Amino acid sequence: MKKYNIESLVEKTLKGDTVSTAKLISLCENSYENEKIIKLISPNLGNAYVIGITGAPGVGKSTLADKLIINLRKQNFKVGVIAVDPTSPFSGGAILGDRIRLQKHSTDENVFIRSMASRGHLGGISSATGDAVKILDAYGCDFIFIETVGVGQSEVEVVKNVDTTLVILIPGMGDEIQAIKAGVMEIADVFVVNKADKDGVERTVLEIEMLQNLGNTQDRLAPICKVIARDNKGIGDLGKAIHQHYVYLQENKLYDANRKKRYKMELKQIIHNKLLERTHQLVKENEKIEKIIDEAYDNKTDVYSIVNKLLDESMKN
Numbered sequence: 001m002k003k004y005n006i007e008s009l010v011e012k013t014l015k016g017d018t019v020s021t022a023k024l025i026s027l028c029e030n031s032y033e034n035e036k037i038i039k040l041i042s043p044n045l046g047n048a049y050v051i052g053i054t055g056a057p058g059v060g061k062s063t064l065a066d067k068l069i070i071n072l073r074k075q076n077f078k079v080g081v082i083a084v085d086p087t088s089p090f091s092g093g094a095i096l097g098d099r100i101r102l103q104k105h106s107t108d109e110n111v112f113i114r115s116m117a118s119r120g121h122l123g124g125i126s127s128a129t130g131d132a133v134k135i136l137d138a139y140g141c142d143f144i145f146i147e148t149v150g151v152g153q154s155e156v157e158v159v160k161n162v163d164t165t166l167v168i169l170i171p172g173m174g175d176e177i178q179a180i181k182a183g184v185m186e187i188a189d190v191f192v193v194n195k196a197d198k199d200g201v202e203r204t205v206l207e208i209e210m211l212q213n214l215g216n217t218q219d220r221l222a223p224i225c226k227v228i229a230r231d232n233k234g235i236g237d238l239g240k241a242i243h244q245h246y247v248y249l250q251e252n253k254l255y256d257a258n259r260k261k262r263y264k265m266e267l268k269q270i271i272h273n274k275l276l277e278r279t280h281q282l283v284k285e286n287e288k289i290e291k292i293i294d295e296a297y298d299n300k301t302d303v304y305s306i307v308n309k310l311l312d313e314s315m316k317n
């Protein structure tokens with residue numbers, strides 16, 4: 001791989017250079033120098049407010065993000081978007097649609113849009129998006145949106161890494177709401193019923209309320225916003241609901257607490273990945289391992305003693 005001057009890329013990113021920012025995200029995505037990159041930008045992190053947008057394909061996540069961005073741009077905020085693309089070939093059309101829909105902003109240097117494949121990342125998509133969020137934060141974004149299809153566990157992990165999670169539903173999804181409730185009900189900070197131009201909006205709202213009342217142990221009920229993203233209707237109220245969630249977090253000392261919790265999760269994840277890497281290294285085919293296996297095979301030593309010895313040696317390095 002080509003050699004990159006990481007220091008210079010970081011310096012330019014901190015000054016708001018878009019090309020360097022995109023390059024750093026790509027490098028991190030490929031696990032190239034990501035430790036160095038994150039270390040260098042760390043003193044400049046923590047300013048961006050991160051919003052997750054999750055929901056089934058086609059519910060209008062991109063359309064909604066687009067409208068929220070327009071509002072934020074009117075207030076002169078700098079915005080980043082990370083769209084986690086499902087790699088399923090069936091969603092090819094949706095991905096293309098996304099690009100076109102969000103393209104409008106591509107001439108605006110205060111809107112940075114980035115697509116990421118949901119598979120093929122060494123540390124998992126949540127760590128890949130985590131790094132991208134940090135880089136966009138360093139780049140100077142005030143708000144960062146992460147759009148993800150709320151289906152798999154890994155996507156749920158992604159939205160656990162945000163300040164406010166929007167769960168998007170549309171009318172006529174009764175069964176789907178039931179099906180997704182387990183994973184999604186508790187991560188929703190704000191519910192959005194999009195496509196409120198269609199029949200069955202009140203029913204969907206009612207279904208959400210029923211599920212909320214069922215197992216609710218939280219002291220805060222996620223508000224339900226009815227919007228027509230396509231026609232820019234209800235976006236102002238949704239913006240207010242997001243802001244109110246931010247105020248709620250601050251007033252209840254949850255803003256920092258949640259971020260610390262996330263930091264702990266990230267620590268665990270990185271330790272896990274590093275140990276896994278080390279595990280592979282430890283049992284890699286080599287003379288030493290073969291000798292150990294021979295000894296174990298001849299009952300000269302037991303497996304636990306071997307493991308403890310290997311781990312001790314490895315930790316010293």
Ligand SMILES: Nc1nc2c(ncn2[C@@H]2O[C@H](COP(=O)(O)OP(=O)(O)O)[C@@H](O)[C@H]2O)c(=O)[nH]1
Binds near residue numbers: 057
């Ligand atoms: N009827 C209606 N269609 C909408 C609305 N919002 C978005 N759409 C359409 O729904 C389709 C999917 O939107 P998209 O934003 O790509 O959904 P995503 O896959 O969740 O990102 C597009 O054809 C949009 O024009 C809405 O409020 N009402």
Ligand SMILES: [Mg+2]
Binds near residue numbers: 062098
């Ligand atoms: Mg989309």
